[in-house]
Amino acid sequence: xxxxxxxxxxxxxxxxxxxxxxxxxxxxxxxxxxxxxxxxxxxxxxxxxxxxxxxxxxxxxxxxxxxxxxxxxxxxxxxxxxxxxxxxxxxxxxxxxxxxxxxxxxxxxxxxxxxxxxxxxxxxxxxxxxxxxxxxxxxxxxxxxxxxxxxxxxxxxxxxxxxxxxxxxxxxxxxxxxxxxxxxxxxxxxxxxxxx
Ligand code: SAH
Numbered sequence: 001x002x003x004x005x006x007x008x009x010x011x012x013x014x015x016x017x018x019x020x021x022x023x024x025x026x027x028x029x030x031x032x033x034x035x036x037x038x039x040x041x042x043x044x045x046x047x048x049x050x051x052x053x054x055x056x057x058x059x060x061x062x063x064x065x066x067x068x069x070x071x072x073x074x075x076x077x078x079x080x081x082x083x084x085x086x087x088x089x090x091x092x093x094x095x096x097x098x099x100x101x102x103x104x105x106x107x108x109x110x111x112x113x114x115x116x117x118x119x120x121x122x123x124x125x126x127x128x129x130x131x132x133x134x135x136x137x138x139x140x141x142x143x144x145x146x147x148x149x150x151x152x153x154x155x156x157x158x159x160x161x162x163x164x165x166x167x168x169x170x171x172x173x174x175x176x177x178x179x180x181x182x183x184x185x186x187x188x189x190x191x192x193x194x195x196x
């Protein structure tokens with residue numbers, strides 16, 4: 001499929017912040033994603049007490065689900081409003097602290113420490129700051145990344161994965177000439193070459 005019409009599109013950080021300010025958050029799923037329920041066993045692979053990463057997390061309710069199952073959740077999101085709404089909507093008390101390695105970044109963490117959300121650009125993170133993960137839930141993340149940044153995004157994700165980690169990726173399939181995105185259309189062949 002010809003993805004020429006999308007490959008040069010760039011959504012600036014300010015545009016995402018504006019979506020949150022104006023409540024244009026069509027991507028948010030109040031009831032969570034059915035595919036996480038369906039493939040939860042694949043993500044967990046018989047393990048318990050995992051560290052699970054949510055790239056470009058928004059206020060995904062699945063973070064609360066997984067934390068309630070005893071896993072430890074880490075997310076990253078540029079919009080502070082999104083993260084504050086997450087804690088407020090689940091009535092979770094949290095603390096806020098700066099991230100010494102990243103100027104302007106904040107870490108918002110539940111007082112019990114099982115959910116830690118970084119408010120910064122994902123490209124500012126590294127495994128020395130957030131550690132490595134046993135599982136990744138990538139929904140609205142790879143498909144939201146600007147097409148020109150895909151390789152950088154995937155390379156970073158690979159550095160954040162433990163040896164036996166599992167990665168659940170949700171993509172969307174449609175004619176990229178009919179919609180400018182995001183979500184962007186990422187062909188399966190490209191996913192294979194990105195992740196190797
Ligand atoms: N995964 C979430 C949100 C998907 S929308 C869900 O399933 O609901 C993509 C989110 O990524 C938006 O909330 C946007 O503010 C955030 N975002 C976009 N670019 C980002 C970047 N470079 N670093 C961190 N967050 C980013």
